[in-house]
Amino acid sequence: MTRTRVDDDAIIGLLRGVIDPELHDNIVDLGMVRSAYREKSTAHITIALTTAGCPLRATIKRDCETRVKSLPGIEKVKLHWDELNAEEKARVMERARKYARDNASPTEIQPTTRVLSIASGKGGVGKSSVTVNIAASLANRGFTVGVLDADIWGFSVPRMLGLDARLEAKIIDNDSTRPKIIPEERSEGSGLLKVVSTGLMIDTEETALMWRGLMLAKAVEQFLRDVQWGYLDYLLIDMPPGTGDVQMALARLLPQAEMLVVTTPALSAQKVAVRVADMARRSHMPILGVIENMSAFVTPDGTRWPVFGEGGGVRLAAEIDVPLLGSIPLEPSISAGGDNGTPVSTSKTGAAATAFNQIVERLVSDIAPPLDLSSCSAHTISEVSVSVGNPRK
Ligand SMILES: Nc1ncnc2c1ncn2[C@@H]1O[C@H](COP(=O)(O)OP(=O)(O)OP(=O)(O)O)[C@@H](O)[C@H]1O
Ligand SMILES: [Mg+2]
Numbered sequence: 108m109t110r111t112r113v114d115d116d117a118i119i120g121l122l123r124g125v126i127d128p129e130l131h132d133n134i135v136d137l138g139m140v141r142s143a144y145r146e147k148s149t150a151h152i153t154i155a156l157t158t159a160g161c162p163l164r165a166t167i168k169r170d171c172e173t174r175v176k177s178l179p180g181i182e183k184v185k186l187h188w189d190e191l192n193a194e195e196k197a198r199v200m201e202r203a204r205k206y207a208r209d210n211a212s213p214t215e216i217q218p219t220t221r222v223l224s225i226a227s228g229k230g231g232v233g234k235s236s237v238t239v240n241i242a243a244s245l246a247n248r249g250f251t252v253g254v255l256d257a258d259i260w261g262f263s264v265p266r267m268l269g270l271d272a273r274l275e276a277k278i279i280d281n282d283s284t285r286p287k288i289i290p291e292e293r294s295e296g297s298g299l300l301k302v303v304s305t306g307l308m309i310d311t312e313e314t315a316l317m318w319r320g321l322m323l324a325k326a327v328e329q330f331l332r333d334v335q336w337g338y339l340d341y342l343l344i345d346m347p348p349g350t351g352d353v354q355m356a357l358a359r360l361l362p363q364a365e366m367l368v369v370t371t372p373a374l375s376a377q378k379v380a381v382r383v384a385d386m387a388r389r390s391h392m393p394i395l396g397v398i399e400n401m402s403a404f405v406t407p408d409g410t411r412w413p414v415f416g417e418g419g420g421v422r423l424a425a426e427i428d429v430p431l432l433g434s435i436p437l438e439p440s441i442s443a444g445g446d447n448g449t450p451v452s453t454s455k456t457g458a459a460a461t462a463f464n465q466i467v468e469r470l471v472s473d474i475a476p477p478l479d480l481s482s483c484s485a486h487t488i489s490e491v492s493v494s495v496g497n498p499r500k
Contacts, residue, residue, distance in 0.1 A: 124362035228379035230348035233400035246298030256304030269448020324356035358390035
């Protein structure tokens, strides 16, 4: 094949984060990217699929667009489609086979898991509350949702989900001597939450000190590698306030990670959140949207009290050019739910529950839908798994 233009390294780098959900590898290493170059502010990308009518096309398209649009100077992404020829298909299947054989991922998170990191830059704006409420609402819809409390020293997820058991570590794989940490599980509706937090591990001063000695990014890396997460539709990561190193580690370890930025209506929170967004862009992590928390307090007679000011979410979304996914009112039920371990999003009524559930509806249907495995090469991939004796978990 002759290439008429030189591929753009930055675009190719971002496309390495686009995973073919069935082949479990990124579209660049799978040889599916025919060309990727920029012409003024437009990125042109040609992708060859296993079959032209592959239903995963929409997922791959959306992923390519979100990622590549995060590049400075790129305003439009034009995708062109092609089909792999028989020889290329055989090569792709060989790679998939190899993947199934040694599954050499640096983490226990499967590439088909949608990873959402919840960040803000500023402390106390509601990252943890947003994380547990979104997680519980996703689980309520039948999804299996991992919750990783990356706030190693300031953990709050266990309390907010009413968990206090100690995590166990077990040797899972007979060939390995390395024990795996088993997440704490909690059923929610027809789904499941799987939670890992240092708050479920620290029981003595000694272990607390041990964790304190670990670098934050290293601790998060360990949680991604040494936890037996198993199957997950979503992984939500509650980020510690304003730490660049954790974010960089995440971007490196989980190329599929995307970010939700939480802010309050206050100008100060918005300014700090812009810095987090900048950092996300520098580590090539796409930002899916902004969630405004602690918006106006509404009294029973309907009067709005914008305690922390107004408009922070809208302004931030406009400034970093992503959608505002919703505004969560300031409501005592949120802190009460956090204190008694029952996320308010699991209740059917109330303004806060409605706001959380509307955000989750948008995530699931449009902004970050689960990766659908039942499509074009599903049949072939299960053949691959069976042929190497590694049926999908
Ligand atoms: N919309 C809200 N209405 C009322 N209380 C809220 C709301 N959002 C969060 N809170 C309360 O505010 C406090 C801080 O929230 P949270 O712990 O979720 O913030 P955070 O950003 O994770 O903080 P940190 O930076 O310390 O990790 C908690 O007590 C929580 O219950
Ligand atoms: Mg927190």
